[in-house]
Amino acid sequence: MRIGTAFYGEALNDSTVQPIAFDVLQQIDKDSSDWQINAFMGELKNKEKEDSLTIFYFNKAIELAPLNSDLRIRIGQILFENADYTNAAIEMEKAVQKFPSNFVINLILGLSLAQSADHQGSLEYLKKAVDLNPNDLNATMAYSFSLNQTKQADEALKYLDRALRIDAKNTQALSMMGMIYNAKDMFQKGDSLYNLVVTIDSTDILTLNNFAYSLAERGVQLERALKMVQVAVDVEPENSSYLDTIGWVYYQMKNYEQAKKYIEKAIEFDDKNGTLLDHLGDVLYKMNEKEKAQKIWEEAFGLDPTIKNIQEKIQKGLE
Secondary structure, eight states: OHHHHHHHHHHHHOGGGHHHHHHHHHHHHHTOOOHHHHHHHHHHHHHTTOHHHHHHHHHHHHHHOTTOHHHHHHHHHHHHHTTOHHHHHHHHHHHHHHOTTOHHHHHHHHHHHHHTTOHHHHHHHHHHHHHHOTTOHHHHHHHHHHHHHTTOHHHHHHHHHHHHHHOTTOHHHHHHHHHHHHHTTOHHHHHHHHHHHHHHOTTOHHHHHHHHHHHHHHTOSHHHHHHHHHHHHHHOTTOHHHHHHHHHHHHHTTOHHHHHHHHHHHHHHOTTOHHHHHHHHHHHHHTTOHHHHHHHHHHHHHHOTTSTTHHHHHHHHHO
16 A cells, blocks of 8 residues: 555656556555545546546545545545536535535535526525635635525625625625626716726726626716726637627617627627627617517527517517
C-alpha cells in the first residue's frame, strides 16, 4: 500500500505515470479492502475524465467506509466541477440522508439542483447550509439567487443584506439587489446600486449588461446604455443575452437595422428563447414587416406564453 500511495502521488504530478499507478493500485485492491485505494483509483479516473469509473470507485470506497463523509463530499465536488450537476445531485441526495447536518453536502446538493434549474428544490438544502454556516458567503449568495428565481424577491433581499454584512463590497450581491429593486420599479435605488458596482469594478460585464437592459427598457440614458453593453459584447461576442441587450438598446434608439442585426445574431446562439424572438418581432413590426413579425411572435408565444402582451402583439400583427 505504501508503494501504491507513492505511485499515486507521482501520478498526480506526471500524467505519464497515471496508467502505471492505476495498475499498481488495482493489484493492491485485489488483495485488500482498503477504501483509500479505491478513492485513489477514483481520483485517477477523474483525471482521465472517465466519469462513470470515477463514480464507481468512489462508491466502492464509500461502501468500505460508510461513515467517511469526506468521500461523499469529494465525489460531489468532482461531479460538480465537471458540470455533471444531475449526477452530483443524485450522489449528494444519498449523502445528505446519511449526513443531514453536513454543511458542505447540503451546499453542493443545493448548488447542483440550482444549476439544474431546480431552484425550488434547491431552497431546502441551501437554507440548511446557510443555517449551519451563517457566515459563508457562497451559501448565502446561492440561497439569495434561488429565492429570487422562485419569485421570493423580498426574502432574497434579506439574505443579500446578510451577504453584504459579510462582504460590504461584494459586487454580485450589490448587482443582484439592483436588479431586484429595478424589477420592483424602484429605479432610483436600483440604479444607485448598479452605479456603485460599476464604480467598484468597471469591468463587471454582467452588471454592465443588466444595467444597460434596465435603462433600455425604460428608454432612458440610451447613449450610456449603449456604451456599457458594448463593453460586455466586446468581451463575450457570442453571449446571446448581451447581443439581445445591445439590439434592444438600438431598438429604443430607433436604429432598427442595427437592432435586427444583433437580435438575429443572439437568436443564432439561443433559438429557443421566447424573449429574443419577441424582441425580433417588435423590430420587424417597426420595420413594417408585419407578417414576419406576427409569425415570429407566434413562435415566441409557443416557447413562452408568459411573455408580456404577446397575444395582443400577435393580434396586432394580423391587423
